[in-house]
Structures are given as C-alpha cells and as structure tokens.
Amino acid sequence: MTPPPYVLSQGVLAAIGNALSQAFTVGIGTSHEANKPHHEARPRVPSVRQRSKAQRPIEGHARTIVEGRWGMCEFTGKCANIIQSWNPAVLGLLDSLPYDEEVVVWGRRWIVKTSTLGERHGYGVYACEDIIVEDSTSCRREGPTLFPYGGPIYKRRHWNMKLTQHPEWKTFALEMDTFAGSTRRHNDGRVIDGDPIRSGNIAGFINSTMGTQPKRRANCEWVFVEGPLPAPYGQTYHEDHCLVIATRTIRSGDELFTHYEWN
Numbered sequence: 001m002t003p004p005p006y007v008l009s010q011g012v013l014a015a016i017g018n019a020l021s022q023a024f025t026v027g028i029g030t031s032h033e034a035n036k037p038h039h040e041a042r043p044r045v046p047s048v049r050q051r052s053k054a055q056r057p058i059e060g061h062a063r064t065i066v067e068g069r070w071g072m073c074e075f076t077g078k079c080a081n082i083i084q085s086w087n088p089a090v091l092g093l094l095d096s097l098p099y100d101e102e103v104v105v106w107g108r109r110w111i112v113k114t115s116t117l118g119e120r121h122g123y124g125v126y127a128c129e130d131i132i133v134e135d136s137t138s139c140r141r142e143g144p145t146l147f148p149y150g151g152p153i154y155k156r157r158h159w160n161m162k163l164t165q166h167p168e169w170k171t172f173a174l175e176m177d178t179f180a181g182s183t184r185r186h187n188d189g190r191v192i193d194g195d196p197i198r199s200g201n202i203a204g205f206i207n208s209t210m211g212t213q214p215k216r217r218a219n220c221e222w223v224f225v226e227g228p229l230p231a232p233y234g235q236t237y238h239e240d241h242c243l244v245i246a247t248r249t250i251r252s253g254d255e256l257f258t259h260y261e262w263n
C-alpha cells in the first residue's frame with residue numbers, strides 16, 4: 001500500500017473521530033441483525049471496474065485520512081471508507097463466491113445455492129461431503145472447524161458511520177464483543193463486515209433455525225476466539241477472530257443452519 005500523503009497528530013485524529021461519531025452515530029442492536037435479503041437486486045460479484053470506481057476519490061473533495069482498525073480509512077464527509085483493500089485470501093477465503101458451483105474453503109467442499117427455506121429467503125450453504133462429529137465430543141466447541149466468519153473489522157463507531165450510507169449492510173454484521181467469550185468489552189466494540197460478496201465470507205450465507213417450518217436443527221455455531229487464527233491462515237488478520245464450528249454430524253447435501261436472531 002502506498003503511504004498516505006497526510007500525517008495527522010493524535011489530537012487532530014481524536015477531534016475528527018469525536019466530531020464524526022457525534023454527527024453520524026446510529027443505533028446497532030443485536031449481535032446479528034438481519035434484513036430481508038437483497039441478493040436478487042445485488043450484482044453477483046462487482047466487476048473490477050465497479051470496484052475501482054467505488055474506491056476512487058471524488059475529485060475536488062477534501063480527504064482526511066486516519067488509521068482505522070483495519071488499515072487506513074478515508075473520511076469523505078459522511079463515511080469512513082477503508083482504503084487498504086480487504087483481501088479474503090488472508091483468511092483462506094475466496095475472492096468471489098460463485099452460486100451453484102462447488103467451491104473448496106478450508107479444505108472442504110461446499111456449494112452456495114437457493115436455501116431449503118425457499119427462494120424468497122435467499123441462498124444457503126450446503127456441505128458437499130460428510131463432516132463427522134463424534135458422539136464423544138463433550139464440548140460443542142471441540143467440533144470440527146468449518147471456516148472463519150471473516151471480513152474487515154471496524155470499530156463500532158466507524159461501522160455506524162458506514163451504515164448511515166448503507167443501512168442494508170447490517171444483515172451480515174457480526175459484533176465480536178457481544179460473545180460471552182470476549183473479555184474485551186470495551187465501549188468501542190468490534191464489528192465484522194461479513195457480507196459474502198464484499199468479504200468472500202461464505203459463513204454469511206448460513207441461515208438461522210429461527211421460525212423455520214418444519215423446524216431445522218442447528219448443525220453449526222459461530223464462536224468467538226481470543227487470539228490469532230490457526231496456521232496457515234490469518235496470521236496478519238487481527239488479534240481475535242470468529243469461527244464456524246460443526247456441532248453435530250453434517251452429511252453431504254445438508255444445508256448449514258445455526259441459531260441467530262433476524263427480522
């Protein structure tokens with residue numbers, strides 16, 4: 001990454017942060033809030049042209065660049081845009097997630113296709129191989145790791161600014177510091193932007209058991225882990241991470257379900 005042409009003092013950074021957070025703070029509720037899916041309206045994968053256009057600075061606008069949780073952020077008056085582009089490969093995730101095609105993530109085969117919940121509930125993740133959880137596994141968190149819940153990590157206050165521009169992004173946001181395992185319950189909690197399209201986060205396509213008819217049983221769970229990801233993944237990611245763990249045997253063809261609140 002090219003070093004930014006601006007050097008700001010800590011005092012100036014703090015003043016900018018405070019002013020922006022007061023002006024643009026919006027509420028964020030449960031650890032996994034969800035809207036109706038917008039997958040039909042969304043482009044499958046933004047073209048390189050669309051992405052580079054989105055990242056291009058608007059000419060004639062003052063740029064303020066500060067160090068954010070995930071690299072350099074650019075405040076464009078309304079929003080903190082991450083300048084250092086997110087690289088899903090850091091977590092062993094794919095750059096793009098094709099639908100209806102087998103993909104390999106963390107050594108296992110998966111397919112993303114229309115959920116068994118029905119077309120209007122969007123996509124789901126299906127296993128393409130058996131994943132055995134031994135009955136002797138006494139603690140659910142000893143179950144096999146499937147893949148991370150990955151994406152760029154924002155401080156809540158920066159994420160709230162993003163949501164003022166893109167309210168629909170909260171569908172895939174995972175608040176790390178609301179998990180019981182997090183001892184870092186600082187005021188400025190951390191949020192993972194787990195949008196499958198923006199972040200390559202296959203876990204973002206996992207649906208909830210909540211209100212399902214017939215009732216689906218959860219076969220996986222997302223967990224918070226303090227500390228770095230296991231080698232060879234994510235050594236340059238972040239001090240903590242979230243994973244998806246199998247909690248019971250998943251057979252080839254099964255859709256993944258976990259339990260989370262959505263509305």
Ligand SMILES: C[S@@+](CC[C@H](N)C(=O)[O-])C[C@H]1O[C@@H](n2cnc3c(N)ncnc32)[C@H](O)[C@@H]1O
Pocket residue numbers: 034035036037038039115117121122123124171172204205206207208209210211212262263
């Ligand atoms: C994290 S996304 C899961 C992936 C989603 N199906 C998609 O294609 O983007 C959460 C959204 O999926 C849908 N969803 C998840 N669980 C559901 C359930 N039990 N019943 C109906 N819709 C559900 C809701 O629209 C929710 O906002």
